[in-house]
Amino acid sequence: MKSIAETLKQRLAATPTVGVIGLGYVGLPLAVAFAESGATVIGVDVDPARVARVRAGESFVEDVPASTLARLVTAKSLTATDDIAALKDADAILICVPTPLGKSKEPDISYIVSAADAIARVIHGGQLVVLESTTYPGTTQEILLPRFEARGLRAGEDFFLAFSPERIDPGNRRYTLREIPKVVGGLTPACRELTMTLYARVARQVVPVSGPETAEMVKLFENTFRSVNIALVNEFAIMCRRLGLSVWEVIGAAATKPFGFMPFYPGPGLGGHCLPSDPHYLSWRVRLEGYEPRFIAFADEINRQMPTYVVQLITDALNERGRSVRGARILVLGVAYKANVADTRDSPAIEILQTLLAKGAAVAYHDPFVPLLPLDRTTLESIAWGDAELAGRDVVLVLTPHEGYDWAAIVREAPLVVDTRNATAGVPPAPHVIRL
Numbered sequence: 343m344k345s346i347a348e349t350l351k352q353r354l355a356a357t358p359t360v361g362v363i364g365l366g367y368v369g370l371p372l373a374v375a376f377a378e379s380g381a382t383v384i385g386v387d388v389d390p391a392r393v394a395r396v397r398a399g400e401s402f403v404e405d406v407p408a409s410t411l412a413r414l415v416t417a418k419s420l421t422a423t424d425d426i427a428a429l430k431d432a433d434a435i436l437i438c439v440p441t442p443l444g445k446s447k448e449p450d451i452s453y454i455v456s457a458a459d460a461i462a463r464v465i466h467g468g469q470l471v472v473l474e475s476t477t478y479p480g481t482t483q484e485i486l487l488p489r490f491e492a493r494g495l496r497a498g499e500d501f502f503l504a505f506s507p508e509r510i511d512p513g514n515r516r517y518t519l520r521e522i523p524k525v526v527g528g529l530t531p532a533c534r535e536l537t538m539t540l541y542a543r544v545a546r547q548v549v550p551v552s553g554p555e556t557a558e559m560v561k562l563f564e565n566t567f568r569s570v571n572i573a574l575v576n577e578f579a580i581m582c583r584r585l586g587l588s589v590w591e592v593i594g595a596a597a598t599k600p601f602g603f604m605p606f607y608p609g610p611g612l613g614g615h616c617l618p619s620d621p622h623y624l625s626w627r628v629r630l631e632g633y634e635p636r637f638i639a640f641a642d643e644i645n646r647q648m649p650t651y652v653v654q655l656i657t658d659a660l661n662e663r664g665r666s667v668r669g670a671r672i673l674v675l676g677v678a679y680k681a682n683v684a685d686t687r688d689s690p691a692i693e694i695l696q697t698l699l700a701k702g703a704a705v706a707y708h709d710p711f712v713p714l715l716p717l718d719r720t721t722l723e724s725i726a727w728g729d730a731e732l733a734g735r736d737v738v739l740v741l742t743p744h745e746g747y748d749w750a751a752i753v754r755e756a757p758l759v760v761d762t763r764n765a766t767a768g769v770p771p772a773p774h775v776i777r778l
């Protein structure tokens with residue numbers, strides 16, 4: 343007679359039912375990828391508006407074309423619900439819920455806890471559960487495992503448990519979900535093998551590691567690596583300005599070294615759900631072991647000061663022209679945290695716009711992806727490009743270099759451009775173009 347693991351492995355390799363909890367930037371593309379692989383996918387989300395949109399075949403994630411989503415929904419390969427009970431017959435359940443920070447930068451794993459509690463109500467033998475949300479080492483073992491074992495199930499024998507970090511880069515067309523190797527840490531060898539079988543459906547390469555804690559740490563290392571290197575290059579931008587050098591030219595030349603160097607680029611500050619938060623998950627965890635990490639805190643300090651630095655650049659540029667921020671007509675181009683996405687979570691644009699407004703500037707913004715931007719005291723609406731009135735602005739501030747802007751025309755028409763992204767790189771240097 344076949345073991346539970348052998349039976350499940352066959353199902354995962356053939357035509358499994360896959361449940362995805364959390365249909366956001368991570369969960370929706372994953373749900374689509376599994377549906378495209380021939381699995382039957384059930385998406386579960388606590389947000390009824392999201393569920394309704396998926397059911398209507400409406401995509402709210404740039405990387406998921408509405409036509410693909412609509413096709414899969416019509417074919418019933420992908421369904422959406424707010425009822426966790428729909429997952430009782432799922433072969434695999436993937437958790438893709440948010441992992442934000444609490445008020446004092448401590449991990450807020452309440453979404454993982456409530457997803458785990460919900461799964462515990464439906465879990466039974468023969469199922470695989472994989473946590474994908476970024477979190478501190480130990481979460482899978484300490485938070486998920488006891489809740490499922492309390493149902494009288496044995497991990498690695500009756501049910502299977504793993505951590506596999508999501509590593510997608512929204513808006514990146516070169517490295518899509520399929521192209522990004524999937525790291526897998528199973529609680530037991532059987533958990534690992536089953537999880538590898540599952541992800542082989544959607545990823546070209548699956549990378550096993552020794553356990554869930556290692557897989558959890560891999561993701562935190564990747565994001566801490568980015569945060570620290572971005573902080574380093576942000577500080578280089580500040581140092582280059584002091585020395586009258588272009589940081590962009592320095593990076594470009596350094597990047598010609600074929601080994602031992604990897605280019606990172608400065609900007610107006612970190613944004614998104616991941617980079618500003620994830621390293622703090624690690625700090626919090628190792629602090630419990632009596633160790634105070636230094637790189638993470640230092641990188642955070644530098645990155646968090648970038649919005650203030652950008653406001654200072656604008657203030658100085660206006661001052662040189664005998665103007666003040668108060669009363670200045672400022673047009674901001676791009677408020678999403680990065681190019682070609684609609685995500686404004688933790689976008690540095692929010693702090694920059696709020697500060698400029700508080701200083702009395704008349705601020706408008708244009709972002710083809712973000713129609714509305716809620717701020718502390720007001721909500722701004724993206725202007726139509728026809729109302730940009732570039733020549734009539736005191737400053738055009740480039741925060742996010744979405745595709746489609748005609749940078750040469752912007753530089754030609756605007757009296758002063760502050761470019762925090764080197765978006766105007768293709769335009770010859772001019773005294774009225776200030777690059778970070």
Ligand SMILES: NC(=O)c1ccc[n+]([C@@H]2O[C@H](COP(=O)([O-])OP(=O)(O)OC[C@H]3O[C@@H](n4cnc5c(N)ncnc54)[C@H](O)[C@@H]3O)[C@@H](O)[C@H]2O)c1
Pocket residue numbers: 363364365366367368369386387388389392438439440441453456457460474475476477508509510511512615616
């Ligand atoms: N956004 C990214 O680029 C990215 C990349 C890699 C990893 N991650 C990680 O993936 C995780 C998810 O991030 P995201 O950007 O997709 O978040 P998101 O906010 O876009 O989506 C999360 C979804 O989960 C739903 N949800 C919350 N609690 C739930 C519950 N108990 N049951 C069912 N649904 C629930 C929310 O309603 C939301 O729709 C986070 O841990 C994040 O750090 C994000």
